[in-house]
Amino acid sequence: MTPEFISEFLLNYNVNAAAASIIGLLVAGLYLFILALLANFVAKRFIAYVVHPVIRKTSMQWDDLLIEHKVIVRFSHIVPAAIIHFFAPALFAHTPTIASFFQLLVNIYLIVIILFVIDGVLNFTRSLWERSSMGRRYPAKSFVQAAKLVVNLIGFIFILSSILEKSPLVLFSGLGAVTAILLLIFKDAILGLVAGFQLSVNNMVMVDDWIEMPARGADGSVIDVSLTTVKVQNWDKTITTVPTYALITDSFKNWRGMSEAGGRRIKRSLHIDLRTIQFADEELLERFKRIRLLRPYLETKLEEIQKYNDGVGEELSELINGRRLTNVGTFRAYCVAYLRNHPKIHQDMTLLVRQLTPNAHGLPLEIYVFTNDIAWARYEDIQGDIFDHFLSVLPEFGLSAYQAPSGSDLEKAGLTLIKQSTDKPEAISDNTVLEPVNSASE
Known part of the structure; x- marks a missing residue:
């Protein structure tokens, strides 16, 4: 046609x-x-x-x-x-x-x-x-x-x-x-x-990696790596788009090593009130001996202390002479024993309970361990349970956590001052030293 x-x-x-x-x-x-x-x-x-x-x-x-x-x-x-x-x-x-x-x-x-x-x-x-x-x-x-x-x-x-x-x-x-x-x-x-x-060659980032890049507002999982952009889904479900070359020119943190190792770090401190630290007397020792996790530690430590103190003789009447257990040292040993027996703590990775430098907030006792579950929600549950327990058992060791004075503490101190001035007005003068109020114990 x-x-x-x-x-x-x-x-x-x-x-x-x-x-x-x-x-x-x-x-x-x-x-x-x-x-x-x-x-x-x-x-x-x-x-x-x-x-x-x-x-x-x-x-x-x-x-x-x-x-x-x-x-x-x-x-x-x-x-x-x-x-x-x-x-x-x-x-x-x-x-x-x-x-x-x-x-x-x-x-x-x-x-x-x-x-x-x-x-x-x-x-x-x-x-x-x-x-x-x-x-x-x-x-x-x-x-x-x-x-x-x-x-x-x-x-x-x-x-x-x-x-x-x-x-x-x-x-x-x-x-x-x-x-x-x-x-x-x-x-x-x-x-x-x-x-x-x-x-790619340096294996710096791949899809599903958790990266942190504060300069670009990225903190989440990588969902796409393209020619010009890298897409990161943040934990609040927003998506941050980062230029690919920014991952070379800027610094970022990749949490892939944590996932591959199978452990997620806990690094948090308990602040012990310095006024509650003391030598362990007989009453405290008897209380310690009833704690199952402490028995192996006490048997070894008390035997070691006894051998040392045998050479001191009569001078043991002074507390400063010889060696003695302290409540904070025993609590630290308890924390180690508790973590060693915790089913959610990775036993093949670093496990430390250490003292940091005392400061205005008391004595920091840092817990440095790794959980064997890296999922965020379960990790937070494990961490919370551990510190709930440690904070709860502090009184068993004659210790208390430090807490900065709050408004109610200042109010109590004021009421105490008024009461003292009412009961003994002649005792109050410019040079009077008032009895301190322990905010941590009240």
Whole structure:
């Protein structure tokens, strides 16, 4: 059904020659377009009902990714291009301008389809890589995006060469003149590519890592690492987007080591009121001996102290002479024994209960251990339970936690002063030293 045949058919019905010629060209073009669409439809149905079922029935898993990323389906778009390529010269043999126009459209269409196919192949390759054990350690998304950028740039040059009817080599040679502009346009992409390469090679960050980057407001799990950005889902479910190159130029903390080690650190101090620290007298010792976790420690320690004190003799009547147990030292030993027997404490990692330098808030007793459960909520429960227990048993050792005076403490001190001045007004003078109020014990 050539345009000439249609024009002659219309002329038989006394249609204007010019109009008949235009209608003939339009009908021929519509016929070619419908033929191309029909060929594309048949090709897609063949792939959907013949090729895809065969792929799904295979025992291999990787070929299913070809369906997922529509790699084979994209090849079906080559069929209508072939139809137009072969039929257009025959249909428009007497109108070479239109035939060449269709040929130009086919060339551009084929370049675009090839770009789509390459895009699907790159997506398929990336998914195949990320399924491997190395894929999680070295994510390929940024490299795939860089490859797509280069391929699309080359495709754009080929499209321009088709439109301008010039060799692609001429356009490639002209890229040198616009290199500075290209560097400016693709600055983030180039920096991201270099940064992505360094991140992958040095194994600095990967998807599902927990990172902290206060300068960028990021504190959460990495959900995506792309060519230009890294997306971090914070713990409040907001998403922070960080430029990929910022992970190279700025500092950040990666908590992956904690996850791989299987332990999460507890580092917190109990502040002991210095006024409650004392030597352990007989009453305290008897109380200590009733604590099951302390018995092994007391047996060893008391035997060691007794051997030392045997050489001191009668001078033991003074507390300062010889060696004696203290309530804070015994409490520290209890904390160690308690943590050693705790089922949620990682016993193969550092376990310390140490004294820090006394300060205005008393004697800091730091607990430095690792839990064997790294999940945030359960970790907080474990930490809370441990310190609930330690704070509760302090009175059993004759100790109390330090607490800075509050408004109620000052009110009590004022009432005490008023009472003392009322009961013994003659005892109050400028040089009177009032009895201190122990805020921790009240």
